[in-house]
Each structure stands twice: as structure tokens, then as C-alpha cells.
Amino acid sequence: MIGINKPGMATAAGFGTYELFQLMRDGKPRTRADLAAITGLARSTVALRIDSLTELGLVTPVAYASSTGGRPSARIAFNPTARIVAAADFGATHATIAITDLAASTLAEIRTPLDIGTGPEEVLSCLCETITKLLEQIGRDAIDLVAVGIGLPGPVEHRTGRPSKPPLMRGWDGFDVPGRVQQAFPVPVLVDNDVNIMALGERSTAWPDTDHMIFVKVATGIGSGIISGGQLQRGADGTAGDIGHISVSRGAGIACSCGNMGCLEAVASGPAIAAALRASGEQIETISDLIAQAGEGNLSVIQAVRQAGRDIGEVLNACVSIVNP
Numbered sequence: 001m002i003g004i005n006k007p008g009m010a011t012a013a014g015f016g017t018y019e020l021f022q023l024m025r026d027g028k029p030r031t032r033a034d035l036a037a038i039t040g041l042a043r044s045t046v047a048l049r050i051d052s053l054t055e056l057g058l059v060t061p062v063a064y065a066s067s068t069g070g071r072p073s074a075r076i077a078f079n080p081t082a083r084i085v086a087a088a089d090f091g092a093t094h095a096t097i098a099i100t101d102l103a104a105s106t107l108a109e110i111r112t113p114l115d116i117g118t119g120p121e122e123v124l125s126c127l128c129e130t131i132t133k134l135l136e137q138i139g140r141d142a143i144d145l146v147a148v149g150i151g152l153p154g155p156v157e158h159r160t161g162r163p164s165k166p167p168l169m170r171g172w173d174g175f176d177v178p179g180r181v182q183q184a185f186p187v188p189v190l191v192d193n194d195v196n197i198m199a200l201g202e203r204s205t206a207w208p209d210t211d212h213m214i215f216v217k218v219a220t221g222i223g224s225g226i227i228s229g230g231q232l233q234r235g236a237d238g239t240a241g242d243i244g245h246i247s248v249s250r251g252a253g254i255a256c257s258c259g260n261m262g263c264l265e266a267v268a269s270g271p272a273i274a275a276a277l278r279a280s281g282e283q284i285e286t287i288s289d290l291i292a293q294a295g296e297g298n299l300s301v302i303q304a305v306r307q308a309g310r311d312i313g314e315v316l317n318a319c320v321s322i323v324n325p
């Protein structure tokens with residue numbers, strides 16, 4: 001992505017420049033001798049790889065190692081501020097757009113209401129304008145941008161970055177999201193389902209040693225990200241983990257936005273709970289109303305939320321048998 005060898009191009013020793021960079025992303029300063037010891041590479045090979053990474057600005061010399069009597073050895077560490085990344089999380093009704101450094105520290109961020117149903121042209125134009133605004137805000141140039149990452153609230157064919165029959169996103173099916181963004185920013189644009197990205201983020205920040213997990217998001221839709229054997233499972237068309245459209249016993253006769261009947265999402269998502277409560281006379285318009293009234297102790301709201309939890313549990317019970325997280 002940043003001009004360094006990808007894993008498939010690693011050397012016979014298994015430690016190409018890419019692997020060395022991944023190793024150094026933990027931020028610990030190390031000497032060339034440390035790196036040779038960890039990787040099993042010859043010191044001359046380590047030096048060559050470090051030179052390439054230094055040229056790209058991705059690693060940089062830092063303070064000296066304590067001397068053991070001989071000449072002090074220069075230590076090298078990951079340089080997270082060298083380049084920047086733009087990240088966008090689109091929900092059904094809102095967006096969060098941010099610029100981060102290479103260690104994922106947020107440098108600037110905007111949260112804004114945005115209806116994903118207005119279609120890809122409008123939403124992605126807004127994204128590109130916002131990235132430009134944020135770059136100005138932090139005084140960085142678009143040339144420093146190394147990639148754009150986008151999470152969408154529906155299934156995405158990760159290989160092409162095209163949404164795959166997303167039920168909540170009218171007009172997005174098959175749209176070339178990377179192509180549109182690259183008109184403004186000619187860098188790699190990685191697109192995935194928002195829950196998959198959340199699962200990867202949750203694992204890398206909170207559960208780095210966990211190889212089997214299911215991450216569940218309940219909002220306007222319901223979805224999950226499945227990590228099995230240490231790998232995110234996307235499935236053939238990017239719809240693996242789309243648990244919102246598994247039918248549940250309480251859903252009989254209830255229509256879902258996907259066109260089927262009885263889906264989990266049709267009974268246990270935020271809007272579904274709110275609609276059922278409205279039908280029984282409660283004054284609830286939005287998910288925020290729902291959360292507020294549950295917090296205030298409104299009994300019928302609490303019961304409805306608990307029931308949604310049981311519905312989600314019914315589906316997760318099956319998921320646990322299949323995936324064994």
C-alpha cells in the first residue's frame with residue numbers, strides 16, 4: 001500500500017520489508033541487532049530493509065541504546081506521524097469522518113447527520129469535501145494521505161469495494177465506491193462492512209490474542225463480524241455474519257426491509273423496538289428516545305429492550321454452535 005512489499009512477496013526467510021514494518025508498528029525502539037535477533041535475518045539484510053522504510057519516512061532513528069562499553073547503537077522506531085489516513089464510518093443516518101496518523105490516533109474528526117439513502121454520489125461527494133476540510137484544519141497536504149478506509153452499513157464485496165445488495169442503502173448495489181473516491185484522492189481505498197471493521201478494531205485493541213470471536217452491532221440494523229482462526233470471515237459475497245436477516249420465532253408475519261419475513265432485524269433493531277412501542281401507545285420516535293426512556297426506568301421500554309436481547313440471543317445461540325467463538 002505504501003510502496004513496500006506485500007506479504008505474498010516476502011523473502012524465503014518470511015521477513016520482507018512488509019513484515020519488518022508490521023513488527024515495528026508496536027512503536028518499540030530497536031537496534032538493528034535487536035531486529036536481526038527477532039527476525040533471524042542477517043544484519044546486512046535488516047539494514048537494507050530499514051533503509052527502505054527510512055526513505056519512505058515510516059521509521060526513524062530515535063534515542064541511543066544504553067552503551068555496554070562499546071559504540072552506542074542507533075535505535076529505530078515506527079514513525080506514526082509520517083503519513084496520514086482518512087477514515088469514514090457511515091451509519092444509516094449519520095457519518096463520522098476522521099484523519100488519523102499511522103498509529104490510528106485521531107488528528108481531526110467530524111460527526112454529522114447523513115442519510116445513506118441519498119445515494120453514493122451525494123454521500124461520497126460529502127466524504128471527499130469533508131476530507132479536504134479536515135486536511136486544511138490540521139495543516140496537512142493530500143500528498144501525505146496514504147489510504148482511505150470506509151465502513152458502510154451493509155454487505156460489501158471487499159475485493160472490489162462494491163456494496164453487495166445492501167438492504168438499507170438504496171442506489172448503492174454494485175457501486176464502485178473506491179473508483180469514486182479515487183477521483184478526488186488517488187490512493188488505495190479500502191471499503192468494508194462497518195461491523196467487520198468494528199470486529200477488527202475491537203480485536204486489535206482489546207483482544208489481540210483472541211483468534212475466535214463474534215462482534216455484534218445492534219443499531220438501525222443488526223450485524224456481526226466473525227473472526228475465526230484469526231481471520232475475519234467475509235464469505236463469498238461479503239455477507240458472512242449478516243445475522244440481522246436470520247429469522248427468529250417471534251418474527252412470524254413481520255415484514256423486514258430486505259423483503260423477507262420474520263428477520264431478527266425486523267423485531268430487535270432500534271427502529272423495530274421503537275415502532276412496536278409506538279404501536280402500543282408509547283411516545284418514542286427515535287433510538288435516542290428509546291435509550292433515554294429505558295434509562296429513566298420506563299417499564300414497558302425496558303421489557304421491550306430485554307425481549308430484543310432474547311431475540312438476538314436466539315440467533316447467537318445458533319452462531320455459537322456454528323463458529324465456536
Ligand SMILES: [Zn+2]
Nearest residue numbers: 245256258263
Ligand atoms: Zn431481513
